[in-house]
Amino acid sequence: MRTLQKGVKHLHINTKPKRIMRPDDANIAGNVHGGTILKMIEEAGAIISTRHCNSQSGEHCVAALARVERTDFLSPMCIGEVAHVSAEITYTSKHSVEVQVNVLSENILTGAKRVTNRATLWYVPLSLKNVDKVLEVPPIQYAWKELEEDGKKRYEEQKLERLVTKQRNGDIIFPVFNPEPYTVGYSQSSLIHLVGPSDCTLHGFVHGGVTMKLMDEVAGIVAARHCKTNIVTASVDAINFHEKIKKGCVITISGRMTFTSNKSMEIEVFVDADPFVDEPKERYRAVSAFFTYVSLSKEGKPVPVPQLVVETEDEKRRFEDGKGRYLQTKAKRQVQMQPLTQQ
Numbered sequence: 001m002r003t004l005q006k007g008v009k010h011l012h013i014n015t016k017p018k019r020i021m022r023p024d025d026a027n028i029a030g031n032v033h034g035g036t037i038l039k040m041i042e043e044a045g046a047i048i049s050t051r052h053c054n055s056q057s058g059e060h061c062v063a064a065l066a067r068v069e070r071t072d073f074l075s076p077m078c079i080g081e082v083a084h085v086s087a088e089i090t091y092t093s094k095h096s097v098e099v100q101v102n103v104l105s106e107n108i109l110t111g112a113k114r115v116t117n118r119a120t121l122w123y124v125p126l127s128l129k130n131v132d133k134v135l136e137v138p139p140i141q142y143a144w145k146e147l148e149e150d151g152k153k154r155y156e157e158q159k160l161e162r163l164v165t166k167q168r169n170g171d172i173i174f175p176v177f178n179p180e181p182y183t184v185g186y187s188q189s190s191l192i193h194l195v196g197p198s199d200c201t202l203h204g205f206v207h208g209g210v211t212m213k214l215m216d217e218v219a220g221i222v223a224a225r226h227c228k229t230n231i232v233t234a235s236v237d238a239i240n241f242h243e244k245i246k247k248g249c250v251i252t253i254s255g256r257m258t259f260t261s262n263k264s265m266e267i268e269v270f271v272d273a274d275p276f277v278d279e280p281k282e283r284y285r286a287v288s289a290f291f292t293y294v295s296l297s298k299e300g301k302p303v304p305v306p307q308l309v310v311e312t313e314d315e316k317r318r319f320e321d322g323k324g325r326y327l328q329t330k331a332k333r334q335v336q337m338q339p340l341t342q343q
């Protein structure tokens with residue numbers, strides 16, 4: 001069977017330097033935070049796409065993250081292991097770049113390696129002279145025409161999904177006083193962060209990886225409040241970056257439980273920005289995504305999670321929507337496993 005990686009020619013391949021996982025990268029149980037992994041993935045994608053977009057003579061640019069497709073955390077990474085991150089450009093449209101990133105974990109004592117993450121990211125090149133100007137992307141060459149057609153299909157699908165997600169992004173999380181255990185209000189959480197220079201790109205806008213790490217932190221707090229056990233990120237549904245966040249903005253990252261299955265929890269997370277410095281304007285929704293967490297025992301085995309108690313009609317609607325996403329993902333996994341079981 002033809003593979004996408006072998007079918008694309010003249011690509012820049014970028015492997016980040018190996019980095020050992022430190023205690024400050026992990027939770028109290030020694031599992032590396034999902035946000036730490038997401039940040040490394042985004043950094044690799046930003047490097048390779050920026051390099052590619054500047055590979056031809058012309059106006060210089062920086063690649064800005066527009067979307068991260070669903071990302072599954074296939075295996076937890078632990079303190080003391082070494083992360084290997086590699087990235088490859090797999091499709092280009094006129095104004096965007098698709099990047100596939102793989103993450104491997106290495107046990108430096110035994111030499112054993114395993115894949116922990118695979119992710120697909122989309123970037124757009126923004127001019128260094130004018131941040132509102134999107135530049136054209138140098139094309140890549142494909143060994144087979146169908147690979148380009150498949151890439152175009154993925155491009156159109158993600159563009160439509162970003163539009164649909166933005167249109168339903170009007171929800172706001174309000175505080176709940178004296179909430180009952182296991183309700184949405186009981187575990188919902190928010191984090192407020194002032195965007196500083198160390199958070200930003202050359203344009204003065206927040207790195208996508210910084211935002212994703214903060215989102216995972218809030219989602220983890222929601223999950224831990226709900227089940228009060230060790231929790232780890234299992235997957236992240238598509239992360240959509242609707243608007244840029246500028247240096248000096250105050251961002252509010254909010255998370256709430258939307259759905260629970262027997263052993264997993266779905267948390268909706270969104271980021272709102274208040275641009276107080278330079279150009280004051282109304283708060284706006286910048287980023288949104290759904291995170292899925294699992295609860296672990298002290299031995300690191302998945303354990304059942306308390307079922308979410310939904311009270312309002314909106315909570316019931318979000319629960320059913322989450323259930324639909326859960327069943328859809330479960331069905332896809334079963335289809336993917338069929339060829340393996342038939343061998």
